[in-house]
Amino acid sequence: MIDAIDNAAGLSPGDEHYNLRRLRPEFVEGAEQCRLSVLQPANDQGLEAGLRLALAHRMAALNQAWELVADYEAQLVAMAPPEPLMALAKGSTALDEPLATLARHVDLITLTPGLATANDITRLEQAGLNNPQIVALSELIAFVNFQTRVVAGLHLLRSA
Template sequence: MLMHSNITLREAGNDLINQMAGIDAGSPRDKLRRLRPEYVSGVEACRYSVLTPQDDQGLSAALRVVLALRMARALGVPAQVAFYQRLADDLPPSQSHQGLGADGKGDDAAFQALVYHCDNVTNSPAMSTQQDLGRLQQVGWTTPQIIALSELIAFINFESRIVAGLSALGEGQ
């Protein structure tokens, strides 16, 4: 079990992709995934690094969880939403970013820019442009912060597709 900043990222006995996709340990889909153990461990390591990195670049683990939940909701994979909702529910009220409403309105322009960027790349990736990155810089986000945000966005979107794909496979015969 990996914990950082009150965030538990791994639950005992099964990797999170398996949990989200409804894959039982030892099942045919689990055995298929285990043919490439580096992918199984790599996804888990990636989740840890984007949500709770050693150097958070000023994007707290709590903020990352709240943004991950928002993106998961937009992507619509129920088990992924449930996982990030549990993480968000476990945050102390002072870190839960309760001001993050459905409309993405936060308290300041920098926060609003993060939310807009996450929404834009998640919902309309083909519409994202260099100017969108420029807007983040204009409100004070640094290049390392934008890279960290981009890694988070990429991972949450990737994770949703993996979970949806594995869920769609079913157990088969």
């Protein structure tokens, strides 16, 4: 099974690094299960799929993970989201609430996580997010940033 990380890293069956990933199949399966659970959860907690994809696209772009950007963009465009979600995905900061706060938070955690404080959670609450939504957002941020780093690492291995 080729997963999203394989696709983004350009791996295919028979490739040395594809096979290397399969030495720990639980990690490959786990990453794919995490991807599905943060992008298409059974209970979206009020953070709908288009919003999740827009945020994933934004984070992939911040990390310069262009293969993931293309994948997230294709998924997002297929959903025909409203313009504010496309603007969010494309990196706009001129957004209405709560998208402006979500963009600020995603950018902060993606680019400078060490600068995050409890006040950043308070800002999410003030923008109308409840605790389950904040947890779901945190899971999404954690996964996409993990995914971009795994893909970057695989690109480095392939270039060595």
